[in-house]
Amino acid sequence: MVRFISLRILQMAIALLILSMIIFGVVRLHGDPVLLFLPLDSTQEDYERVSANLGLDKPVHIQYLVFLNKAVRGDLGKSLFTGRPVIDSLMEALPNSLVLIVLSLSLSLMVAVFLGATAAAKKATRIDTSARVIAGMGQSIPSFWLGLMMIELFAVQLGLLPTSGMGGWKHYIMPVSVLAFFALPGPLRLLRSSMLEVLDSEYIRLARIKGASERRVIWKHALKNSILPVVGYAATQLSLMVTGIVVIETVFAWPGLGRLSYRAIANHDFPLVQGVVLMVAVVVILANLAADIIYAWVDPRIRLKA
Numbered sequence: 001m002v003r004f005i006s007l008r009i010l011q012m013a014i015a016l017l018i019l020s021m022i023i024f025g026v027v028r029l030h031g032d033p034v035l036l037f038l039p040l041d042s043t044q045e046d047y048e049r050v051s052a053n054l055g056l057d058k059p060v061h062i063q064y065l066v067f068l069n070k071a072v073r074g075d076l077g078k079s080l081f082t083g084r085p086v087i088d089s090l091m092e093a094l095p096n097s098l099v100l101i102v103l104s105l106s107l108s109l110m111v112a113v114f115l116g117a118t119a120a121a122k123k124a125t126r127i128d129t130s131a132r133v134i135a136g137m138g139q140s141i142p143s144f145w146l147g148l149m150m151i152e153l154f155a156v157q158l159g160l161l162p163t164s165g166m167g168g169w170k171h172y173i174m175p176v177s178v179l180a181f182f183a184l185p186g187p188l189r190l191l192r193s194s195m196l197e198v199l200d201s202e203y204i205r206l207a208r209i210k211g212a213s214e215r216r217v218i219w220k221h222a223l224k225n226s227i228l229p230v231v232g233y234a235a236t237q238l239s240l241m242v243t244g245i246v247v248i249e250t251v252f253a254w255p256g257l258g259r260l261s262y263r264a265i266a267n268h269d270f271p272l273v274q275g276v277v278l279m280v281a282v283v284v285i286l287a288n289l290a291a292d293i294i295y296a297w298v299d300p301r302i303r304l305k306a
Contacts, residue, residue, distance in 0.1 A: 008292050012285045016278070020071070023277045024064050067274070076278070077271035079264075086275035089260060094279060096166060097249070097256030101241050103172065104179035109234065112184055113227070116191030120199060120226075121218045131188065138185040143244055147178045147251040164253035175252045182244050183237050187230050194226040235291035239284045 051057040055066070070077065076086040119131035154174065155163040161170050198204060199222050207217050242257075249258035257276055264272035 005289075005293060008289050012289060015285060016281060019281050020068065020274075020278060021064065023274050024067060025060070071278070076275040079272045080269045081267050086271050089272065090257070090275050090279050093255060093257045093260045094283075096254065097245060097258060098283075100172075100175055100179065100248075100254060100256060101238065101245060103176045105183060105234065105238060105241060107176060107180040108183040108237070109187055109230070111180070112187035112191055112230070113223070116188045117195055117218060117223055117226075119188075120192045120195030120222075121214075123196065131192065135185040135188045138181050138183075138188075141181075143178055143182045144247045144251050146181065147174065147248060150174045150178065151251075164251075166255055175248050175254055178251075179241060179244065179248050182248075183241050186237055186240075187233055190233055191226060191230050194229050195222055198222045198226045231294055232291050235284075235288045238287045242280050242284055 048057065055063065058066070067077070074087060076090070078085055079089065082089075115131045115134065119128040122128050151163050151174065154161040161173055165171060199218075204217060204222055207221050208214075212221070245256065246258035246262055248254065249256045250262050253259065257280060261273065261276040261280075263269075264276060
């Protein structure tokens, strides 16, 4: 197990290094941030002075090595517009995004387990059809549109919920619901398919022959052996939710990483963009590492293959 975890951590470090190179290069393709600080009548001397102040007068590979040297010590630079350390902005926004993601993922998994197991047990019935329709709607309805419609209905028309921001428990209802609905289809379909396969297996037939109740067969024997793929998929789902959270946080003005990245991109604030992307990458990679460890703990065959 120790060898398995060590190998995964090494792979994680290599992935982060490669990602840092890619992000460092890509953010510089969106334009020259020096021009945003200069008036229209600025001279070449003004341009060189601002470039030197921002550390952009050095070759790109030197800039990357400086960035990497500071990053391993926790220094991701300062925002070009606010002047604040990037790490401070990230530490303020990260907990808000994690709370939203954890609540949404937990809600989506609970609903997916219930609907997926019930749909498999009631195959080809109205319940099964309804579950598949819900999964299809979750894949086809844009999250930003659903968010705007919920704001219009529950905040503007009915006045039951706040339109945006972060505060009491009512502020969580709409963003958590929209993000959970966005995350629902994958685990629902996966669990339904896995349950159908398990319910057709020999040991399930044997349990029924021995007189086990249908409820016990479904929720103990079948579900226990069907849920492992969903555990692994949860890490992938987390990656999808991290990308979708940009839209959700922008619609609901949620002060998290998604909204922070939107502002950073709009302002060409590349130190902040780099910091947000690397922070998101760390969260996603750690989630995948946790899923791999859970997989290996549940199924020893995975450890032997590593």
